[in-house]
Amino acid sequence: MNWTQLPLGAIQTNCYILENDNGEALIIDPGDEYEKVENFIKEKGLKPLAVLLTHAHFDHIGALDEVRLKWQVPAYLHTNESDWLGDPEKNGSAHFPxxxxxxxKPAEKIINSEQDISIGSFHFQVIETPGHSPGSVSFYFKDKGVIFSGDALFYGSIGRTDLYGGDQSVLLESIHQKLLPLPEETIVAPGHGFETTIKNEKNSNPFL
Structure with a gap:
């Protein structure tokens, strides 16, 4: 499996496009600029299978409906944010001019708990990492040594918690209990900014 980071929109939210040897793809957090996502998929000749949402803030869902309409694929979202996609107050778009x-539209696939999911030949674990938002999850591809952490853990930082449903103590607990115990060489692919590793954040993240 290979993945490509596409920073999208005014806030440069990282969309990730994962591809396998069969030309199938998963799209994580299509936050904006649908045309960039479409052009990448077309240029690579990929077949999207699903959209994975780390959470439902506006900067992670801006191109969601266009992606679903184009490729007729389902979106996966945690149940704690199942009503956020259609609510500008909760997804935050009402507060950013x-x-x-x-x-x-509502998500087609609701994640109710931590679980293993297989989509085509992609196999990954859903890890609940609330705090930045109540339904935040991370997608862990153990065999590839990478976790897509959304806005929980960043290079040298952690997610903000001043938006609807945010809680810093919950976020820190999520990071310490769910993310830092992963193998130190695990690559952290965050929702904004550069990739890092669990080892690097253990050793140098000032918030931890």
Whole structure:
């Protein structure tokens, strides 16, 4: 499996496109600029199978409906944010004048708990990492040594907790109990900024 990071939109949210040897793809957090996502998929000749949402803030869902319409694929979202896609107050778009009030269709696949999921030949673990938002999850591909952490853990930082449903103590607990115990060489692919590793964040992240 290979993955490509596409920073999208005014806040440069990282969308990740994962591809396997069969030309199948998963799309994580299509936050904006649908055309960039479409062009990448077309240029690579990929077949998307699903959209994975680390959480439902506006900067992670801006191109969601266009992606689903184009490729007729389902979106996966945690149950704690199942009503956020259509609610600008909860997804935050009502409070940022640089974007429209986002009202997306509900997710087709609701994640109710930590679990292993297989989509095509992709196999990964859903790890609940709330705090930045109540339904935040991370997608852990153990065999590839990478976790897509959304806005929980960043290079040298952690997610903000001043938005609807945020809680810093819960976020720190999530990071310490769910992310830092992973193998130190695990690559952390965050929702914003550069990739890092668990070892690097253990050793140098000032918030931890």
């Amino acid at each position: 640089i974007v429209a009030n986002y009202q997306c």
